[in-house]
Amino acid sequence: xxxxxxxxxxxxxxxxxxxxxxxxxxxxxxxxxxxxxxxxxxxxxxxxxxxxxxxxxxxxxxxxxxxxxxxxxxxxxxxxxxxxxxxxxxxxxxxxxxxxxxxxxxxxxxxxxxxxxxxxxxxxxxxxxxxxxxxxxxxxxxxxxxxxxxxxxxxxxxxxxxxxxxxxxxxxxxxxxxxxxxxxxxxxxxxxxxxxxxxxxxxxxxxxxxxxxxxxxxxxxxxxxxxxxxxxxxxxxxxxxxxxxxxxxxxxxxxxxxxxxxxxxxxxxxxxxxxxxxxxxxxxxxxxxxxxxxxxxxxxxxxxxxxxxxxxxxxxxxxxxxxxxxxxxxxxxxxxxxxxxxxxxxxxxxxxxxxxxxxxxxxxxxxxxxxxxxxxxxxxxxxxxxxxxxxxxxxxxxxxxxxxxxxxxxxxxxxxxxxxxxxxxxxxxxxxxxxxxxxxxxxxxxxxxxxxxxxxxxxxxxxxxxxxxxxxxxxxxxxxxxxxxxxxxxxxxxxxxxxxxxxxxxxxxxxxxxxxxxxxxxxxxxxxxxxxxxxxxxxxxxxxxxxxxxxxxxxxxxxxxxxxxx
Amino acid sequence: xxxxxxxxxxxxxxxxxxxxxxxxxxxxxxxxxxxxxxxxxxxxxxxxxxxxxxxxxxxxxxxxxxxxxxxxxxxxxxxxxxxxxxxxxxxxxxxxxxxxxxxxxxxxxxxxxxxxxxxxxxxxxxxxxxxxxxxxxxxxxxxxxxxxxxxxxxxxxxxxxxxxxxxxxxxxxxxxxxxxxxxxxxxxxxxxxxxxxxxxxxxxxx
Numbered sequence: 001x002x003x004x005x006x007x008x009x010x011x012x013x014x015x016x017x018x019x020x021x022x023x024x025x026x027x028x029x030x031x032x033x034x035x036x037x038x039x040x041x042x043x044x045x046x047x048x049x050x051x052x053x054x055x056x057x058x059x060x061x062x063x064x065x066x067x068x069x070x071x072x073x074x075x076x077x078x079x080x081x082x083x084x085x086x087x088x089x090x091x092x093x094x095x096x097x098x099x100x101x102x103x104x105x106x107x108x109x110x111x112x113x114x115x116x117x118x119x120x121x122x123x124x125x126x127x128x129x130x131x132x133x134x135x136x137x138x139x140x141x142x143x144x145x146x147x148x149x150x151x152x153x154x155x156x157x158x159x160x161x162x163x164x165x166x167x168x169x170x171x172x173x174x175x176x177x178x179x180x181x182x183x184x185x186x187x188x189x190x191x192x193x194x195x196x197x198x199x200x201x202x203x204x205x206x207x208x209x210x211x212x213x214x215x216x217x218x219x220x221x222x223x224x225x226x227x228x229x230x231x232x233x234x235x236x237x238x239x240x241x242x243x244x245x246x247x248x249x250x251x252x253x254x255x256x257x258x259x260x261x262x263x264x265x266x267x268x269x270x271x272x273x274x275x276x277x278x279x280x281x282x283x284x285x286x287x288x289x290x291x292x293x294x295x296x297x298x299x300x301x302x303x304x305x306x307x308x309x310x311x312x313x314x315x316x317x318x319x320x321x322x323x324x325x326x327x328x329x330x331x332x333x334x335x336x337x338x339x340x341x342x343x344x345x346x347x348x349x350x351x352x353x354x355x356x357x358x359x360x361x362x363x364x365x366x367x368x369x370x371x372x373x374x375x376x377x378x379x380x381x382x383x384x385x386x387x388x389x390x391x392x393x394x395x396x397x398x399x400x401x402x403x404x405x406x407x408x409x410x411x412x413x414x415x416x417x418x419x420x421x422x423x424x425x426x427x428x429x430x431x432x433x434x435x436x437x438x439x440x441x442x443x444x445x446x447x448x449x450x451x452x453x454x455x456x457x458x459x460x461x462x463x464x465x466x467x468x469x470x471x472x473x474x475x476x477x478x479x480x481x482x483x484x485x486x487x488x489x490x491x492x493x494x495x496x497x498x499x500x501x502x503x504x505x506x507x508x509x510x511x512x513x514x515x516x517x518x519x520x521x522x523x524x525x526x527x528x529x530x531x532x533x534x535x536x537x538x539x540x541x542x543x544x545x546x547x548x549x550x551x552x553x554x555x556x557x558x559x560x561x562x563x564x565x566x
Numbered sequence: 567x568x569x570x571x572x573x574x575x576x577x578x579x580x581x582x583x584x585x586x587x588x589x590x591x592x593x594x595x596x597x598x599x600x601x602x603x604x605x606x607x608x609x610x611x612x613x614x615x616x617x618x619x620x621x622x623x624x625x626x627x628x629x630x631x632x633x634x635x636x637x638x639x640x641x642x643x644x645x646x647x648x649x650x651x652x653x654x655x656x657x658x659x660x661x662x663x664x665x666x667x668x669x670x671x672x673x674x675x676x677x678x679x680x681x682x683x684x685x686x687x688x689x690x691x692x693x694x695x696x697x698x699x700x701x702x703x704x705x706x707x708x709x710x711x712x713x714x715x716x717x718x719x720x721x722x723x724x725x726x727x728x729x730x731x732x733x734x735x736x737x738x739x740x741x742x743x744x745x746x747x748x749x750x751x752x753x754x755x756x757x758x759x760x761x762x763x764x765x766x767x768x769x770x771x772x
Contacts, residue, residue: 068755070660076699077660081652092653093727093734095753153657153753518729528713530730532650532684540686560712565627565689 047170050163052085054078057162064155077155079167084533085314086507087174090515095153101505102172105130115232135171136164175505181272182242182503185224189493190247190271192286192300194258194279198403200478201433205278205301206248207475208486213246216494240500247271251286258285266293272506273298276489278482280402281352282306290315296510299489301482303430304352305537313536315506317513319485319526320539322430323352323400326450327359328564329542330398330426335365336559341424342369344394346401349374353400353431360398381408383415390418398426403435413440426450427547434479436547447547448558453481453525455543457554463523481525488524492517527561540564608739608762611724611747615738620718622681625693625708632719635679635707636740641763642677644738646725647708648684649696654735657753661737663700664756665763676763678706684730685716723747741765 049055054074056062062074079100084090087101099105108129110119120126127146130138134145139159142150159167181188191209193202227238249265251258262285274290277300284306290297297316305318334341345360347353357372364370373389375381390397397419399409412419425443429436429451436449436456454462459480466484470477477483496502496512503509517538518530529538541563546556620632636642643662647655662680666673682688688696693708702708710716720726723738737750739762750762 066660067657067753069757070657070664070755072656072660077656081656090653092651093732095654095735097653152755153654515731518731530684530686532648532687532730533652534650535684535687563686563689565691 044166044170044173046163046166047168047173050074050167051079051083051170056160057166058160062157062159062163064157066155067152072155074155074157074159081533084507084511086501086505086511087171088501088505088508088511090511099501100171101174102176105135105171113232132165132168135168136161139164139167175501175508179272179504179506180270185243186245187242187497187503188245188247188269188271189273189275190249190265190269191275192249192251192262192277192279194251194255194281194283194286195253196280197278198433198478201278201482204477204479204482205276205486207477208470208483209246209276209490211473211475212487212490213244217243236500240498240503242497242503246275255282255285259289262286262289266295271295272503273493273509274300275493276300276486277302279303282355287313287316294506296506298493298513299485299538301485303428304355315510316536317510317517317531318537319524319529320430320452321537322452323356323428324359325452325540325542325564326428326430327356328363329452329544329562330450331360331363331365332562332564333544333559334368334396339395340367340369341396342371342392342394343396343398344371344373344389344392345398346389347372347374348377348401348405350377351402353402353428356400356428356431357398381405381411383411386412386415387418390415390422393421395421395423396426397422397424400428400431402431403433403438406432406435406438409443410440413442416442422446424448429453434481437551439547441549444547445549449545449547449555450542451545452539452542454527455545455555455557459525462527463525465521466523485524488520488522488529491522492520495520608748608750611738611749613724615722615724615747617722618718620711620715620722622709622711622715622719623690625690625697625710627690630707630709632681632709632722635709636677638677639743640675640677641742642679642740643759643763644679644681644723645736646683646720646723646733647680647696648682648730648733649688649692650684651730651733654733654753658735658737659696659700661754661756661759662706663702665759666703666706668756668760669763673703674705676705678702680706680708681716681719682708682710683716683720683733685710685713723749737762739763 046057054061054077056074064072064074064077066072066077082090082097083100087099089097089099091097106129108121109125109127110121111123111125112119127144127148130145136159137143138150139157142154142156144150191205223238223241226234227241230238247269249262251261273296275298277286277297279300279302282304283300283302286297286300287306289295291313294315299317299319301319303322304324305316305322306313307324334343343364345357347357354374357374361370361372371392371394375385379385401409419442423446425447427436427439427447427449429449439447453459460467463480463484466487467480469487470483475483492513495516496509499508499512501508502512514531514533518528520529526539527541531538541561543561544558546558548555617633617636622630622632622635624630636644643665645658645662647658659680662678665676666678669676682693688710690710693710697706697708709719717726725734725736727734735753737754737759739748739750740746748762750758
């Protein structure tokens with residue numbers, strides 16, 4: 001009996017100790033380190049370089065020992081690897097990495113809470129404030145200011161005095177300035193819609209976001225009151241509660257004009273983060289804005305996110321690589337088909353479709369003949385245009401066209417003689433939106449859908465949680481994928497913001513989302529979404545689906561969910 | 567009773583030692599306290615891994631299977647990694663690299679297998695680049711595959727934690743084809759890996 005009870009008792013004690021342990025940090029913060037503006041000092045730059053890249057002042061890597069005897073280098077085991085961009089640390093499985101931002105590191109760690117008498121300053125779980133000297137000792141010898149040995153998973157670096165001082169300066173700069181867009185009562189968020197987005201899609205996203213924000217702000221648990229007047233031991237559960245203010249930013253004109261508009265909108269009202277968002281074309285100008293001003297962008301819906309490689313870009317999280325991924329999938333799909341296809345791909349000049357066509361032209365196997373044609377964005381797709389395009393005897397047609405071109409596809413369907421040699425027609429789900437059922441019958445019979453989402457037949461079951469929520473809130477979305485993705489983004493933001501450090505550090509906010517996205521109970525339009533320290537695209541694969549020739553028939557998967565290997 | 571008190575004290579001590587956790591990691595602390603309370607020696611795995619024909623691809627792009635990857639009379643060490651993992655994987659991979667290095671000419675008489683738990687990101691190319699970072703030789707294989715296959719491989723070793731960010735560091739080891747699988751939980755020093763390889767029994771924590 002006794003041994004049976006032991007684990008429960010143990011858990012209770014551990015839980016009590018853990019609960020106890022968090023308070024001092026919060027109490028320290030309530031006192032509030034005064035916000036400081038750091039001089040543009042070389043120390044920050046050198047320190048940042050060592051923190052992020054492991055490169056010392058002399059320009060070289062520094063040898064280190066980890067786990068007692070593993071010889072590594074500071075460039076393999078950088079500070080940022082474990083303590084992360086925010087400096088607030090992380091946890092992976094059982095390995096926990098403590099925060100090392102200046103306000104924590106250079107302050108004493110005490111136990112207890114002021115409301116419960118004087119906090120204890122000595123004994124287990126406490127340490128004096130670090131100084132530059134004790135920080136250097138910790139980095140070199142793995143000893144904390146209380147004389148305790150640090151975990152063997154913390155590398156011991158053979159670090160010079162100059163590097164130690166630069167690193168200390170850099171750590172003081174982390175979270176030293178409050179994040180813009182937050183005050184004691186509100187957090188400002190924005191969602192961006194670019195020109196060309198249909199009214200139906202725009203409403204699908206905004207209805208969801210507005211409804212979610214309205215519920216969030218309803219204060220059904222008297223959160224504001226509890227935050228301000230609750231008993232001290234309850235207050236910390238609510239201290240992060242903020243009223244959300246959602247700004248709807250409609251940028252106008254060509255992408256070249258957006259940066260100035262965004263700068264002005266942000267000047268008028270800085271926002272903490274961008275939530276969801278909708279574009280028909282390139283997202284690059286908004287990505288650049290986000291990276292430059294360190295504004296997190298959480299899951300915009302765009303067919304063409306910037307082609308960032310691993311490790312580039314930190315502040316933007318995307319669902320998928322969109323049409324680029326579709327084009328790579330098609331290149332692979334054509335390569336595995338037995339025949340040597342004669343491909344004609346048609347897009348609108350300057351749009352996401354043309355970018356996709358370029359990826360396919362570059363990536364297709366040598367056995368394929370690829371002819372690419374882009375049409376003026378304003379040109380009507382008449383029978384004569386199609387006859388002109390199809391006289392080259394293509395047997396494979398790739399239509400990188402959007403839902404706005406569906407009338408033009410009716411014209412193509414009315415050209416049976418031009419289509420006589422065409423065996424397969426590929427269409428892009430990212431560009432067609434949820435309008436594949438509007439494909440003319442003559443095309444649908446030989447159409448294949450490049451679909452980086454959950455298969456349309458499985459979508460209702462996959463997304464039932466959100467679809468039920470939408471029904472309950474009388475949201476009849478024209479584009480259900482957009483609506484479902486918008487709620488996924490909003491709830492991920494809400495979950496991440498509920499973490500006490502997330503309002504202090506936008507970097508920590510992003511790191512929380514990396515940690516949480518894969519375990520979100522909410523569905524998105526993708527089979528699975530997961531991020532990581534260098535992973536900024538949540539879903540990596542794409543279906544090729546045979547479009548049903550008649551209503552009521554199912555989509556047929558051609559091959560497996562394809563994840564490009566390069 | 568005394569043993570119970572001691573265990574509780576140890577657990578409490580561990581929890582306090584982790585007290586600087588970023589808030590929100592309370593769950594991890596409790597988890598970690600439990601892990602730290604475990605004995606740190608190598609343990610014979612129970613149940614033993616059931617290794618089926620899980621289809622995988624190695625870092626050279628060759629098709630293989632989990633069964634084939636460990637089908638050898640030589641000692642085999644298996645771990646689970648992902649290339650964008652920054653907290654535990656670099657230490658585990660540095661451990662494999664240093665084990666290899668310290669074995670010298672013997673290095674080709676041990677087989678190292680690192681299996682990706684983030685196969686959608688860990689393409690063949692990503693694994694090849696990752697291996698090159700650790701100067702991985704021919705007897706160190708990096709494997710990836712479909713998400714289903716990766717999960718099946720993790721489940722075979724009881725290493726599946728639902729999400730890559732819950733990744734638990736461990737090394738799985740088999741001396742010969744007929745020996746039982748043993749597990750070395752947590753992060754290991756090179757000495758611990760070498761002793762595991764040489765069959766020195768109980769392995770001290772560094």
